[in-house]
Amino acid sequence: EGQLVESGGVVVQPGGSLRLSCAASGFTFEDYAMHWVRQAPGKGLEWVSLINWDGTTTYYVDSVKGRFTISRDNNKNSLYLQMNSLRIEDTALYYCAKGRAVITPLERWGQGTLVTVSS
Amino acid sequence: QSALTQPASVSGSPGQSITISCSGTRSDVGYYNYVSWYQQHPGTAPKLMVFDVSHRPSGVSNRFSGSKSGVTASLTISGLQAEDEAVYYCSAYTSSNTLVFGGGTKLTVL
Numbered sequence: 174e175g176q177l178v179e180s181g182g183v184v185v186q187p188g189g190s191l192r193l194s195c196a197a198s199g200f201t202f203e204d205y206a207m208h209w210v211r212q213a214p215g216k217g218l219e220w221v222s223l224i225n226w227d228g229t230t231t232y233y234v235d236s237v238k239g240r241f242t243i244s245r246d247n248n249k250n251s252l253y254l255q256m257n258s259l260r261i262e263d264t265a266l267y268y269c270a271k272g273r274a275v276i277t278p279l280e281r282w283g284q285g286t287l288v289t290v291s292s
Numbered sequence: 293q294s295a296l297t298q299p300a301s302v303s304g305s306p307g308q309s310i311t312i313s314c315s316g317t318r319s320d321v322g323y324y325n326y327v328s329w330y331q332q333h334p335g336t337a338p339k340l341m342v343f344d345v346s347h348r349p350s351g352v353s354n355r356f357s358g359s360k361s362g363v364t365a366s367l368t369i370s371g372l373q374a375e376d377e378a379v380y381y382c383s384a385y386t387s388s389n390t391l392v393f394g395g396g397t398k399l400t401v402l
Binding site: 210219220223232233268275277279282 | 293326385
């Protein structure tokens, strides 16, 4: 099943930028589509973005389009989320998760990294 | 990309069965048979419990079952156990290949 470990979450000011990383191990990373899902404190899950196995296809929730960019490096078994123009409402625990293909269930999740947007 | 609609809470006694509903639209729940259910205990990551409406991953108890009719999906947990107390989220892929979650349902085992 493997392991996913997120990193990069910090406190950042509104309007700032941040890059999250997700390190994958224990499975063939390039065989999987990857997702970012976030959870604001005390709230429910919100899907953020999806990238297919080779990075050629990406999808985003409307609220982050034009501000966030998902990418991956299959040579480094890593997933990224570049977050620009951050807003207070982007404050959340960000999870990475893997799925067998683009529209398949999220079968394994990391433990998340906390992003706090605050002045 | 509106969230799917779930009841905020449900409860049941040990040994009983409960059902959690998940309502969407023809563009999400009603579009594909790609509805999943996730269980989340406090302070932990979500865990996949049911996928593709009614399939269980290896290792998930057969007490968990899923179904769908039109734009409403359901998760049934039979033989409730104390360890089932958690928040449950449904999800569905949309016609645009994005993913949408429900607001979550807190299950209390009395």
